[in-house]
Amino acid sequence: MSGRNTERQPKYQRIAAELRAAIEAGEYGPGERLPGENDLMAAHGVARMTARQALGVLQAQGIVEARKGAGVFVRDFKPIRRRGIERLSHSQWGSGRSIWEADAEGRDLVVDSVEVAEEEAPAVVAGMLDLPDGARVCVRRRRFVLDGKPVLLSTSYLAAELVAGTPITQPDTGPGGTYARLEDLGRKPVRFREEIRSRMPSAEEADRLALPAGVPVMLVVRTAFDEEGVAVEVNEMALDSSAYILEYDFEA
Amino acid sequence: MSGRNTERQPKYQRIAAELRAAIEAGEYGPGERLPGENDLMAAHGVARMTARQALGVLQAQGIVEARKGAGVFVRDFKPIRRRGIERLSHSQWGSGRSIWEADAEGRDLVVDSVEVAEEEAPAVVAGMLDLPDGARVCVRRRRFVLDGKPVLLSTSYLAAELVAGTPITQPDTGPGGTYARLEDLGRKPVRFREEIRSRMPSAEEADRLALPAGVPVMLVVRTAFDEEGVAVEVNEMALDSSAYILEYDFEA
DNA sequence: TAGTGGTCTAGACCACTAA
DNA sequence: TAGTGGTCTAGACCACTAA
Numbered sequence A, B: 001m002s003g004r005n006t007e008r009q010p011k012y013q014r015i016a017a018e019l020r021a022a023i024e025a026g027e028y029g030p031g032e033r034l035p036g037e038n039d040l041m042a043a044h045g046v047a048r049m050t051a052r053q054a055l056g057v058l059q060a061q062g063i064v065e066a067r068k069g070a071g072v073f074v075r076d077f078k079p080i081r082r083r084g085i086e087r088l089s090h091s092q093w094g095s096g097r098s099i100w101e102a103d104a105e106g107r108d109l110v111v112d113s114v115e116v117a118e119e120e121a122p123a124v125v126a127g128m129l130d131l132p133d134g135a136r137v138c139v140r141r142r143r144f145v146l147d148g149k150p151v152l153l154s155t156s157y158l159a160a161e162l163v164a165g166t167p168i169t170q171p172d173t174g175p176g177g178t179y180a181r182l183e184d185l186g187r188k189p190v191r192f193r194e195e196i197r198s199r200m201p202s203a204e205e206a207d208r209l210a211l212p213a214g215v216p217v218m219l220v221v222r223t224a225f226d227e228e229g230v231a232v233e234v235n236e237m238a239l240d241s242s243a244y245i246l247e248y249d250f251e252a
Numbered sequence C, D: 001t002a003g004t005g006g007t008c009t010a011g012a013c014c015a016c017t018a019a
Helices: A011-024 A037-044 A048-060 A123-129 A177-184 A203-208 B011-024 B037-044 B048-060 B123-128 B177-184 B203-208
Strands: A064-067 A071-074 A080-083 A109-120 A136-146 A149-159 A191-199 A217-225 A231-240 A244-251 B064-067 B071-074 B080-083 B109-120 B136-146 B149-159 B191-199 B217-225 B231-240 B244-251
Touching (some): A011 A048, A037 A048, A048 A064, A123 A136, A123 A149, A149 A203, A244 B244, B011 B048, B048 B071, B123 B231, B149 B177, B149 B203, B177 B231, B217 B244
Parallel strands (some): A080 A244, B080 B244
Antiparallel strands (some): A064 A071, A109 A136, A136 A149, A191 A217, A191 B244, A217 A231, A244 B191, B064 B071, B136 B149, B191 B217
16 A cells, blocks of 8 residues: 555556456456455455455456355356358258257257247337237247357247247247248248347346346347238347357348 | 345345336436435435445446436437448448448437557457458547447558558548548458447446446447458447447348 | 355445536 | 535455355
8 A cells, every 4th residue: 555545546446457457467267266355355455345346347347257155257258150141041941940050050059948929919019010009929939048058038929810820839830940931821031130239138138048247138139021021020039248249241 | 124124135126126117117217317325225224335236236237327426317228220231332332421421310420539540450350351460450440429429439450551542541531431442442342241249348448438337338340351352441349339229131 | 164255234535516 | 515426444244155
């Protein structure tokens, strides 16, 4: 402790910056344990709440993860590359493969839970599908798990009238999935739109994706259009942002 | 206080959930002031640090913003729709318009600061541009401001040798911008790749984008390829995620 | 069982905002 | 100038982890 306050910066920020620099310098590698609250209290002569605040900064930045009873650890990052356009080409699902198999690249990406129900369409979805307010939709909710870690929540909406009696209302939609079945119905998807947002997760999303503090979700809303330009499906997805890179390739 | 602990949930989370429900019920609209620390201390009989923790939850979720000396306020959200593919069509920049003008849609989107320099290429960028390690690149750093609020930081890299002596090394690159100048050089971009990630901002990004706590950044890395399939430009962007929706339209 | 992070108290002082 | 959020202390007890 040289003077009263060498820098015009709060103590907790100085401690956080110091730890961050140490991580970036490789002093603490991915998965390694950082000095804990007690270490920081002793090393910097601060109160517990101040040491916690410093660690809180790194957690909020998503570069560190606290495990209660064990310590604070450096996080690592090995994302899935999701090729937005090729994965949805007709040759993919037309050949009977599922879309998300294209993302896996040899890793273990599986559907963990499927839930199919008929419900009233949320207002925004009804609008996008060009259905009257309060129309019935078939809702397919799925969770995708990569190497044991949930990475994606997907909720797909289709007009109930359109898909009644087809495998789309079943947990297993058959080879090529929903899009292949829409083709069977004469409503082949020929154009897609994906909208991407990002924000911090809701409590439920954080729970279902097992997200540590400081990790945002990416929200992808995909709309599939048939040859007439009519929207046939809306799929709302919440992605663990530490697990994904979204890639789009296109011509000028 | 009815019992010792009615729910098996920390006080600060209960208070946060209560406030969140009130916001969602419309009791506090966008821009309105929430009960502050002192109000919460009195209303719930808790210590200052506990009241702060409750407000901290809402800040971390990005639905609330604290203004020192003034109070805690509900945040609002009116995003820019960025059409990933059309905005980069040749008809856009070929006609002398700038790409980002396509995003503005009547709002006041301006370049706030431009910085051009020749530097050594960062290793990843050198790799993407297929340049030898340590090669010189022209680096163009810009900040975009929408209605007075910074929303986008852009850093563009081009081989120094390629662009030497052209307007690309000047702050103002002329009508149609960098891509039109690359066309002049016989290296017209014909294909683009955009990679999207999301994470919490670094301290510098949060500062330059004036981001409140709890708002992530979206990172877009665009690579432009010429007719030979050679990468001619890499553009790394950091976007205020509360200001943008990214949209991609494509065929099956 | 020793150590860890998580929650919480009851104070204090500060810079800042807005009336 | 009164009120606000931001920082900080020096304690306490808890559930949990890992040896």
